[in-house]
Amino acid sequence: MRIKTDTTSYYNHTTYMSGDGDYIRIWAALGDGTAVNHDHAYNSYKGQVDYLWNTAVEEYGSGISVRINSTSIKNLSAAGVWSPDSV
DSSP: OEEEOSSSOEEEEEEEESSTTOEEEEEEEETTSOBOSTTOOEEEETTOEEEEOOOHHHHHOTTEEEEEEEEOSSOOOEEEEEESOOO
């Protein structure tokens, strides 16, 4: 988890994916898992950069703890880097 300080999108770069051509579905969430994406979710593939739309600061204020939630239809592992503020 990280602290979000402004109203920019989250930055995510998926650097590893265990399956070729596979993807994970990612979206913005608070530290407790509450979604703040309002149905904006992204299919993230290996090597892809995504900017995740969110309303964390607008709804909960600056300094809120956030994370990225994910799911997959396969049993995959993925890795990458992310930032709560994309500036």
